[in-house]
Structure formats: C-alpha cells, structure tokens
Amino acid sequence: MLSDLLRWGGKRPRQGDAATDAPAPRGEEPSVASKAFPKLLSTVAAQPDLPVLIDFGPVLGSNVAFFGERLGCKLFIEDLFADYDRHAKAGTLNELPAALETRFRHPDASVDGVLCWDFFDFLPKPAAQALAKQIIRMLRPGGAVMGFFTTTASPRAPFLKYEIVSDSLLRHRHHAGSGGAKHVLANRDIIRMFEGLVVSDSFLLKHNTREMLLRRKS
Amino acid sequence: MNIGKSVVIKGELNGSEDLTIEGQVEGKIELRQNVLTIGANGKIKAQVFAKSVIILGEVTGNVSASDKVDIRDNGSVDGDIAAPRVAIAEGAHFRGSIDMQKVAGKPGDPAPKGDQKGETKPAAPATPQTSTTAPAGAGR
Numbered sequence: 001m002l003s004d005l006l007r008w009g010g011k012r013p014r015q016g017d018a019a020t021d022a023p024a025p026r027g028e029e030p031s032v033a034s035k036a037f038p039k040l041l042s043t044v045a046a047q048p049d050l051p052v053l054i055d056f057g058p059v060l061g062s063n064v065a066f067f068g069e070r071l072g073c074k075l076f077i078e079d080l081f082a083d084y085d086r087h088a089k090a091g092t093l094n095e096l097p098a099a100l101e102t103r104f105r106h107p108d109a110s111v112d113g114v115l116c117w118d119f120f121d122f123l124p125k126p127a128a129q130a131l132a133k134q135i136i137r138m139l140r141p142g143g144a145v146m147g148f149f150t151t152t153a154s155p156r157a158p159f160l161k162y163e164i165v166s167d168s169l170l171r172h173r174h175h176a177g178s179g180g181a182k183h184v185l186a187n188r189d190i191i192r193m194f195e196g197l198v199v200s201d202s203f204l205l206k207h208n209t210r211e212m213l214l215r216r217k218s
Numbered sequence: 219m220n221i222g223k224s225v226v227i228k229g230e231l232n233g234s235e236d237l238t239i240e241g242q243v244e245g246k247i248e249l250r251q252n253v254l255t256i257g258a259n260g261k262i263k264a265q266v267f268a269k270s271v272i273i274l275g276e277v278t279g280n281v282s283a284s285d286k287v288d289i290r291d292n293g294s295v296d297g298d299i300a301a302p303r304v305a306i307a308e309g310a311h312f313r314g315s316i317d318m319q320k321v322a323g324k325p326g327d328p329a330p331k332g333d334q335k336g337e338t339k340p341a342a343p344a345t346p347q348t349s350t351t352a353p354a355g356a357g358r
Contacts, residue, residue, distance in 0.1 A: 068318035
C-alpha cells in the first residue's frame with residue numbers, strides 16, 4: 001500500500017543520543033523571584049575587600065555587568081555545565097568526581113561567594129561530595145555559597161541559564177547543553193556534604209526548588 | 219593595519235595604530251593607545267594589552283584593556299580579562315576571571331613594571347620583533 005511505501009521510504013526516527021535529547025523548554029523564558037540571591041548579594045557586598053565570586057554557570061554578559069559594575073566583584077566564570085556536557089558526550093560521567101577534585105586553581109579561603117545555581121541537581125552523590133569539598137576549601141571566612149536544589153528527581157532535565165534581572169529576580173533561560181538526570185539531595189545530605197558551613201537561609205519555592213545559602217563563619 | 223589569515227607571528231607585537239589580526243600570533247601584543255580587533259579567523263596565544271579589544275576569533279591568554287573588552291558572537295577567550303567595561307555576546311565562549319576594577323593603564327601612563335626601560339614603545343606601525351612567517355599575499 002502507498003502508506004507502507006511512504007513509511008519504509010522515510011527515515012526512521014533517530015535513536016536519541018543520550019547526550020542530546022534533553023527536553024526543550026516551552027514558552028517564554030520566565031523570570032522567577034529568588035529569596036536566596038539577595039541574601040548572597042548582601043553577604044558579598046559586606047566583605048571589606050574587593051569581593052571574589054565564582055560562577056559555576058555559563059557566561060552571561062548581563063551577569064558579568066551586574067557583578068562587575070554594580071558590585072565591583074572579581075568574577076571567575078567556571079562553567080561546570082560545559083564540563084558536565086563534555087563528560088556526558090564522552091561517556092565519562094563516572095570520572096567527574098576525580099575531575100572536580102583538581103578542577104579549581106583558587107587558593108584556599110580566597111573566594112567570597114559561590115554561585116552553584118542548580119548544578120548540584122545533576123550530580124550523583126560522589127561528584128556532589130567532591131564539589132562541595134572544593135567549595136569549602138575555597139570559601140573565605142564570612143563567605144557564602146548559594147545553590148538551588150530540586151525536590152523532584154527526573155531522568156532527564158534541561159540545563160538552565162540564570163540571568164540576573166534584578167537583585168531578587170532571575171530569568172530562567174534555555175541552555176543549549178545536553179541536560180541530564182536530576183537527583184534529589186535531602187536537606188541532611190546537603191548539610192553533611194557542606195560540613196564546616198552553616199545553613200543560614202533555606203527557602204522552598206513553588207517550582208519544586210529549595211534555594212539554600214550556606215555560610216562559612218567569620 | 220591588517221594581519222592576514224595566512225600570517226603567523228611568534229614574538230612581541232606592538233605599535234600605535236589600530237590593528238586587525240586574522241592570522242596567528244603567539245607571544246605578546248601591546249597596543250596601549252589603540253583598538254585591537256581579533257578577526258573571526260584570528261587565533262591568538264598571547265598576553266594582550268590595548269586600549270580596546272574586540273574579539274571575534276580565539277584568544278588564549280590574558281587580556282587587559284584601558285577602555286573595553288568586547289567578545290562578540292562566536293568569539294572565544296580562555297584567560298583573565300581586566301578592563302573597566304566588558305561586553306560578552308550571547309554566543310561567545312569565555313572561561314577565566316573578569317576584573318572590572320583593575321585598569322590596564324590609560325594612554326600616556328607609564329608602562330607597567332616589567333618593561334625594561336620604563337618607557338612607552340616608540341610610535342611606529344605594528345611590527346613583529348621576532349620570527350615571522352609571512353607567505354606571499356599576507357594582507358596589510
């Protein structure tokens with residue numbers, strides 16, 4: 001039948017490459033109020049010297065302008081999502097913990113703030129622990145780390161880029177990366193992982209996200 | 219002044235006019251009072267000092283500007299940036315640090331420490347100082 005010819009003559013749907021079939025976002029890129037972000041800004045602004053910040057997300061021109069011009073920060077862009085993508089495409093995600101242990105060139109206690117965004121959501125526990133250890137090492141007394149932690153696991157979720165709209169508003173933007181599985185870390189796991197830091201603020205938001213701010217005591 | 223895409227320079231490149239590089243440079247580029255443009259075909263492995271730097275190609279190394287660094291779409295920088303203004307386009311790649319408080323040195327300021335004679339380079343068109351490979355047809 002003609003329909004059979006059309007079916008056999010057409011291309012078969014491609015087997016989804018695990019590294020490239022992350023679900024695409026739908027609709028406009030939403031701006032979402034953040035409760036932890038303004039707290040992080042206050043902590044960083046209170047530092048006596050020129051603040052040093054690490055951003056684990058990809059570079060966004062507007063974020064650079066915000067931190068550089070508005071806060072006078074020295075900003076390190078350490079795009080860990082790109083690292084994750086590389087490992088995912090190479091099939092070496094199991095090597096991520098070891099890679100994270102040697103990833104950062106920053107001396108101990110040299111950083112005032114760390115923006116993790118939702119990177120921890122994509123890390124299995126060993127990698128999450130390795131990264132937390134590095135954050136603790138790099139964070140100065142009085143410094144803070146901000147992370148977004150999901151409350152819902154997912155076998156496949158897209159990466160997001162977080163664009164700063166204002167002190168308390170972040171636009172969740174599409175990220176071209178491969179995305180990955182999202183893991184849920186219980187609060188006690190997060191606290192244990194960041195041993196030496198204290199949870200100064202924790203907010204449960206409507207979209208299944210916990211925003212947490214952890215500080216190193218001065 | 220243009221350096222064409224077939225030109226490869228290893229060494230120190232300095233001058234007092236605007237320069238566009240479409241070739242490869244390894245070493246150091248110093249145009250403290252002028253605009254340096256790394257074209258889409260440009261591949262730089264060097265420390266860069268200029269008044270303004272516009273990047274459409276690839277730079278591995280630190281970039282210092284007294285006015286502005288502008289990484290355009292498809293431009294790529296792996297290194298540290300020091301400039302009072304930094305613009306990064308949506309499709310650009312960047313990894314390193316950005317320091318907008320540290321200024322590279324305004325025009326007319328004395329050269330930074332490390333310069334042997336403590337004076338600015340003489341006014342001259344951009345010239346490479348060490349080995350240069352320039353096949354026939356290199357652009358000017």
